[in-house]
Amino acid sequence: MDHFAVSKKDSTMPVIRSLLLSSLLLIFTTSLLRGQPLDVSLSDVDFSQLPRVTFKACIVQDGLIVRCVETSQVLLTENGRPQQLSIRCPDPMQINSVALVLDNSGSMFPTLPKLIEASKTMVDSLGPNDEATVITFGTSIVIAKAFTTDKVELRSVLDNMNANGGTKLFDAAYLACEELQFRSGNRHAVIISDGVDNQSVRKVDEVIAVAKQLGVTLHTIAFNLDDVNAGVIERMALETGGVFFFVSRPSELTSVYEKIADIITEPCCIAEYVSDNCEDTLRSLLFTVTHGGDIGTATASFVSPFRAAKGHLSVTVPDDITPLATDRGYIDFTPVPSGDLTLTLSFTLAYDENLVSVQPPAFTLGTLTQNQLIGMARVGPGRLRFTLEDITPASATTRLLGFPIQALQADSSKQVEFRIEDVELKGCPMDITTGRDTTLICQCFRALDIVLDSLPLFAAQDQITIPIRVAGGLEAGLPMLASVALSLSEDVDEIQVLNGNLVSDDEYSWSFENGRFDFHTNASVYPDDTSGVLVNLVIGPNNGRSVRTFDLSVLFSELWQRCCPLDGDTPAILVRQDGNCEFLVRRVQRDITVENAPNPFSAAAGARTQIIVTVADDLSQTEMTVDILDGQGRIVRSLHEGPLGAGRHQLTFDAGALPAGMYHAVVRSGSTLVSRAMLYIR
Known part of the structure; x- marks a missing residue:
């Protein structure tokens, strides 16, 4: 019975299967009718x-x-x-109507080829049903091409653009809005300008108002404009729903126009x-x-890029600056900003404008702002505001920018503090600390490192040449003011002055009165070396009967170049010269004489001079030495040692690599000493 019962149930299965298949089909069909998932x-x-x-x-x-x-x-x-x-x-139902409003004033001449290329890129980006018009403003406002979908005609009009005239930005933008009001598509005006509007009748508020009224979106581009006027153009875009770009290089125009074209023609949502x-x-x-x-x-x-929670903005300036000289300081930003995160930052650099001057432009070479525009504006006495807008870091460095510093003159040396204040950072927040630095404006004078050479005993008829030597401390290439005062005995009634190797004769003045010699440079001069001879004093011969002994000492000396004071006593020397009847060392002047030629002699002429020694008959075959002494009294060359016969003898002194300065040819024979001063210049 169970078997038959099962058999009876099986007779209903086809009906059930049919109902199930029908239900599944209905569900599947309904699903198809509802569409696929998004x-x-x-x-x-x-x-x-x-x-x-x-x-x-x-x-x-x-x-x-x-x-x-x-x-x-x-x-x-x-x-x-x-x-x-x-x-x-x-809006899928509307086409795009685009007004290209192009500044073709005279100032755009070097930029025009890139502007034409960028504008043609935008024309090519429009859809087949989109339309465009070209409006130029320079000497006058011209509708160069009425609205058309013909891209060939639009490109031809752009190719024939010329640059001339002034800037009627607002009037041209207003005209573009009026032309767009008759178009049924999405209304866009793409506007570029590089100058201040100096000729328009309309004002910026009127342009914004009519754009809003007519449903026109303004996309604006400021090309190398200052912050104030760029801000006006930016406002036109932001208040009408458009986008704003700041461009500093012509090569950037094509990418900017491509971005605007993408926004206008984009089929997807943003x-x-x-x-x-x-x-x-x-x-x-x-x-x-x-x-x-x-x-x-x-x-x-x-x-994604990220911004650190903490940062530090510091200023670095030179340790010292010479008055009226120009140097540079730097702003550093740590840690190194991400290269994928734009930087919009502003801050104030504060300093004492009575001591230094900081003027635009900023230096960007080798910094993370390289080849990008940095705003610099004076916002108060000794307060300079730096503005960085949407800066893309150019390199992985902490160096943000550099700025020029010119030191001004003051009544004495001054420390000048540079500090950063009022930091504003847009975008991701960061706790920014600031650093400061100081520079020394070196207005003070310091002592010249004067050295007075030790001198041998001079004969009465000799002229005494005394070099006023600077031993070191000068910096070639930096302007120098120098002065020296020397004290001489009052019985020295006349002196001569010969050039040294540091300054030329038209760069200094001197005077001698009542035993005082004064020397000073006429203006800021550039020393030819880091050390050398300022001038040579020439005294003598002694026409008196008595031995003359006098002190030559430095009363004071001053150098304005770097503020690096030198401590120590001022130098002094003792100079001795025989009289015509009294002698410190007995000499037989008629028996031995020494001369040289040429004098002075120079490295350019071979660095050689001939020492001429004449020996009297009664001293023939007497033992003699002929030596060359430097300004410090040291023997630098020995030309002869041994007997010399009567008559004239010629010896060669080759200075070679010896430093320039005063040298002495000294002949000794027993108690007799004869010398000759020689000046070697390079």
């Missing part, structure tokens, strides 16, 4: 302006891009945390949010869209 993708995620993040969201349903998506239909989480998201999508953290470097985004009863999601993970 296909969502994320791309072009931009973290460069953290915490502000933008990305492109493409939403596809049934093979078609969904354009009508509102903020209420989307949800975003970043690393699991919900984010406040805004989204804007293009989403934006402000992240709630700047520390994470790995970011996972979950984007969810609800549309037409369907739900679609997209997930993506990205390695």
Whole structure:
């Protein structure tokens, strides 16, 4: 019975199977009629302006891009945390009407080829049904080409642009809005200018008002404009829903126009949010869209730039600066900023403007701001405001920028402090500390490192040549003011002055009165070496009967070049010279004489001079020495040792690599000493 019972049940199975198949088919058909789930993708995620993040969201349903998506239909989480998201999508039913408003004033002449190239790139980026007009403003405002979809004609008009005239920016922008009001498409005006509007009747507020009234989006480009006028052009874009770009180089124009074209013609949606953290470097985004009863999601993970929680902004200036000289200081930013995160930063450099002058422009070579525009504006006495807008770090360095420093004259040496104040950083927050530095404006004078050479005993008829030597401490290439005062015996009634090797005769003045010799440079001169002879004093011969002994001492000396004081006593020497009847050392002047030629002699002429010794008959074959002494009294050459016969003898003194200065040819024979002063110049 059980068997038959089963058999009876089997007779109902085909009916049940039929019902089940019908139900499944109905469910499948209903699912097809409702459409496939949304296909969502994320791309072009931009973290460069953290915490502000933008990305492109493409939403596809049934093979078609969904354009009508509102903020209420989307949800975003970043690393699991919900984010406040805004989204804007293009209107699929409208074409784009674009007015290219181009500055062709005379100042744009060097930039015009790149501007034409960039404008043609935008024309090529427009869709087949999009239309454009070309409006130029220079000497006059011209509608160079009315609205057309013909890209060939538009490119031809652009190729024929010329630069001339002034700048009627606002009038041209106003005309573009008026032309766009008759177009049915999405209305955009792309405007570029490099100058201050100096001829328009319309004002910027009128342009913004008419653009809002007519639904025109203004996209603006400031080419090498100052902060104030660039801010005016930026306002035109921000208040009408457009984008603003600052461009400092013509080569950047094409990429800027490409970005604007992408915004105008973009079929996908652009989403934006402000992240709630700047520390994470790995970011996972979950984007969810609800549309037409369907739900679609997209997930993506990205390695993003980050900004450290703490930073330091410091200033570095030279240890010291000579008055009226120019040097440079630097601003450093630590840690090294991320190269993928734009930097918008402003700060004030404070200093004493009575002691130093800091003038634009900033130096950027070799810094992270290289080849980018830095704003510098005086905001008060001794206060300079630096502004960096959307700077992309050019290299991995802490050096932010450099600035010129010119030291001014003061009544004495002064320490000048440079400090950074009022730091403002946009984007991700950072706790920024600041550093300061000081430089010495060296207005004081210091003592010259004067050396007076020891001198041999001079014969009455000799002229005494005394070099005023600077032993060192000078810096070639830096301007110098120098002065020296010497004390001589009052019985020295006349002196001569010969040039040394540091300054020429038209660069100094001197006077001698009542036993005092004064020397000073006429103005800031550049010494020819780091040491050498300022001047040579020539005294004598002694026409009196008595032995003359006098002290030559330095009363004072001053050098204005670097503020590096030298301590110690001022030098002095004792000079001795025979009289005509009294002698310190008995000499037979008629028996031996010594001369030289040429005198002075120079390295350029071979560095040689002939020492001529004449010996009287009664001293023939007497033992003699002929030596060359330097200014310190040291023997640097021995020319002869032994007997010399009567008559004239010629010996060669080759100075070779010896330093320039005063030398003495000294002949000794028993108690007789004869000398000859010689000047060697290089």
